Amino acid sequence: MNSRSAVIAVLVAFAMVLPAMPFLASDSDADTDVFDGYYGKQLTANQKAIYDAMIIDPASATIAGDPTDGYYLVVIVNDLQGETDPEKDAKIAWQATKLDASSANYWAYWTWTLTDVKPTITLASVDVDDYYFHISIPTEFKDGFGSAVQHVTDAVNAIEITGSTTAEKIKNINSKLTGSPYVYVENNESHTYANTIYAIAAENAESEKYYMTSFAYSALFKALCAKSEVACSQVYGFYGNDSKIAAWNEVVIDSKVYGVDSAVNSTSGSELWLAAGVYTSGNGDAFSKVHRAFVNNATQGFDYSAFTAESLNNNGYAWPQSTDIWAQITEYLPWVLVGIICVILAIALVMMARKGDI
Numbered sequence: 001m002n003s004r005s006a007v008i009a010v011l012v013a014f015a016m017v018l019p020a021m022p023f024l025a026s027d028s029d030a031d032t033d034v035f036d037g038y039y040g041k042q043l044t045a046n047q048k049a050i051y052d053a054m055i056i057d058p059a060s061a062t063i064a065g066d067p068t069d070g071y072y073l074v075v076i077v078n079d080l081q082g083e084t085d086p087e088k089d090a091k092i093a094w095q096a097t098k099l100d101a102s103s104a105n106y107w108a109y110w111t112w113t114l115t116d117v118k119p120t121i122t123l124a125s126v127d128v129d130d131y132y133f134h135i136s137i138p139t140e141f142k143d144g145f146g147s148a149v150q151h152v153t154d155a156v157n158a159i160e161i162t163g164s165t166t167a168e169k170i171k172n173i174n175s176k177l178t179g180s181p182y183v184y185v186e187n188n189e190s191h192t193y194a195n196t197i198y199a200i201a202a203e204n205a206e207s208e209k210y211y212m213t214s215f216a217y218s219a220l221f222k223a224l225c226a227k228s229e230v231a232c233s234q235v236y237g238f239y240g241n242d243s244k245i246a247a248w249n250e251v252v253i254d255s256k257v258y259g260v261d262s263a264v265n266s267t268s269g270s271e272l273w274l275a276a277g278v279y280t281s282g283n284g285d286a287f288s289k290v291h292r293a294f295v296n297n298a299t300q301g302f303d304y305s306a307f308t309a310e311s312l313n314n315n316g317y318a319w320p321q322s323t324d325i326w327a328q329i330t331e332y333l334p335w336v337l338v339g340i341i342c343v344i345l346a347i348a349l350v351m352m353a354r355k356g357d358i
Contacts, residue, residue, distance in 0.1 A: 030257045030310060035233040035250070039096035039307055046080045050093035050133070053077045055105040058145035063137070071142040072120075072134040073110050079129040090121045090133050092306050099234050099307070101197070101219060102226050103156075106149050112196050114138045114188060117245075117302045140192070151201035156220070161228045167253050167317060169228045170260065170275060176224070177217060177262040178270040181209045184263050188213060197223060214239070214263035218247035221262050225251065235309045236302075237293040239264070245302050248291060251275065256313040259287055275317035288312070 040051050053075050065071035080086060094111065095118065101108035113119050120136040141148060159176060163169035176182075188194035191211035193204050197219035199212045212220070218234045225232035231252035239246035239261075248261040253275060261273035268283065276287040293309040296302070 030231075030252050030255055032231045032252055032255075034252060034257075034310060035231045037100055038233045038310075039099040042307055043093060043096055044089070046083055046086070047089045047093045047096070049080060050075070050077050050086075050090050051096050054093060054097050054108075054110060054135075056110075058106055058109055058149050061110075061145055063142055063145070064134075065142075067139070070120075070136055071139060072136050074124075075110075075133040075135060077131045077133065080131055083131075086123050086131055086133075087121060090123070090135075091118060094118060094121060094135065095304055095306070099236070099304075101234075102223070103153060107152050107197055107219075107223075109141070109145055109149050110135055110137065112138060112141050112198060114140065114192060114195060148198060148201070151203065152197055152223075155200040155202060156223045156227060159224060159227075161224055163228075166230055166251075167275070167319065169230050170225070170251055170253065171271075171319075173221060173224045173228065173230075174260060174262050174265055174274050175270060177221060178266040181205070182217075182266065183209050183211050184217065184266045185211045185213055212263075214246040214248065214261075217263035217266070218249055221249045221260065225249075233310065235259075235291075235293050236304045237291060237295055238297070240290050243297060245297060248273070250310055250312070253317050256317070257310045258317050259291060259312055261291065275319075277313045277315040277317075279314055280316040287316075 040048060043051055056073075056075070062074040063071060064074055075090075080089075083089070097105060097108045098111035101111065111119075120134075122134050124132045124134045126132070161169055161172050161176070163172045185191060185194050191199070191204075191206065193199040193201075193216075194211045194213045195215050197216055198204065199216045200210050200220055204210065215236075222232045222234050233250045234247055235250055236245070236247050238244060239248075246261075246263065248259060248263070250257055251260055252258075258275040258277060259273060259280075260275060265272050265274060272282045273280070273287060273291075276282070278286065278288045280287045294304045294307045296305045
C-alpha cells in the first residue's frame with residue numbers, strides 16, 4: 001500500500017468513527033462530604049445562629065398558639081450581631097434547615113408546611129440579647145412532634161437499599177422510588193402530606209400507596225442516600241418550560257456531581273434523569289434546560305434565591321456495562337458493524353486508488 005492510499009484509508013475511517021465519539025466529561029471534582037450541611041454553610045453568621053437554634057429536639061419543643069390564630073413553634077436565638085432584618089434572616093435560615101433536613105436535625109420537622117412554600121415567621125420579641133421567633137406550624141402537627149419524627153425515621157429505615165458501590169446504591173434508591181408503592185402527584189390538594197417527607201409515614205398510606213409531590217420525592221431520596229452513606233443534597237427550582245416549581249437532587253459519584261430527578265423518573269421513565277449531567281438529554285431537552293435551580297417566582301411565593309447548587313458534571317454518569325453475555329453483544333454489536341464497514345470502505349478506497357480511480 002502506497003502512502004497516499006494509507007492516508008486516504010485512515011482519514012475515511014477516522015471521519016466515520018468521529019461522530020460517534022462521546023464528549024469528554026468535565027474535570028470538576030467534588031469531595032464526598034461536600035453536601036454535609038451544604039446550605040447551612042451558605043448562611044451569614046446571624047443566619048447560621050438562627051439555623052442552629054431551630055434544630056430543637058421535638059420532645060422539648062415549645063408549641064404555642066390556639067385554633068383561632070394558629071399554632072407556632074417558639075425559637076430562641078441568643079445575641080445576634082449587628083442585626084438589621086432578623087425576620088428575613090430567620091426565613092432564610094428556615095429554608096436552609098428544610099434543604100439540609102436529615103435524621104440529625106429531626107428531619108427539619110418545623111418545615112412541615114402542608115400547602116405553602118414557607119411558613120409565617122415573625123420576630124415576636126427581644127429580651128436583652130434573646131430574640132424570640134414564632135414559626136407557624138400546621139394544626140395537624142401541633143401535637144406529637146416526637147412521635148411524628150419517629151414515624152418518618154421508622155419508614156426510612158424500613159426501606160432496604162442494596163448495592164456495593166455508590167452508583168449502585170443511587171440506582172437502587174431511584175428504582176425503589178419509581179416503583180410501587182410510591183405515586184407522584186403535582187400537589188397535595190387530595191393528599192394532605194404529599195409535600196413533605198411525612199408522606200411516607202405508615203399512617204398516611206392510602207390504598208397501600210404513598211402519594212408524594214417532587215418535594216417529598218426529593219426529601220425521601222436524600223434521606224435514603226444519607227442512610228446509605230451517599231453524598232446528596234436537595235435542589236429547588238423550576239422544572240420544564242412552564243416554570244413549574246419542583247425539587248430534585250444532586251449526588252456525588254466518583255468525585256463528580258450529577259443530578260437525579262426521581263419524581264420525573266417515576267412518570268417519564270425510571271432512569272430518564274438518573275445521575276444526569278448538564279448536557280444529558282431526555283425528551284429532546286438537556287437536564288440544565290428543564291432544571292433551573294433556586295430562581296425566584298414571586299407569583300407563587302417561591303424564593304430560594306439566597307442559595308446556590310453545586311455545579312453538575314457536563315455529562316451523565318457512565319454506568320458500567322452488564323456482565324451478561326447477551327447484553328455485551330447487543331452493546332458492542334453496532335460498534336463491530338461500524339468497524340467492519342470502515343474496513344470494507346477503506347479496502348475499497350485503496351483498491352480504487354491503486355487503479356487510479358481516485
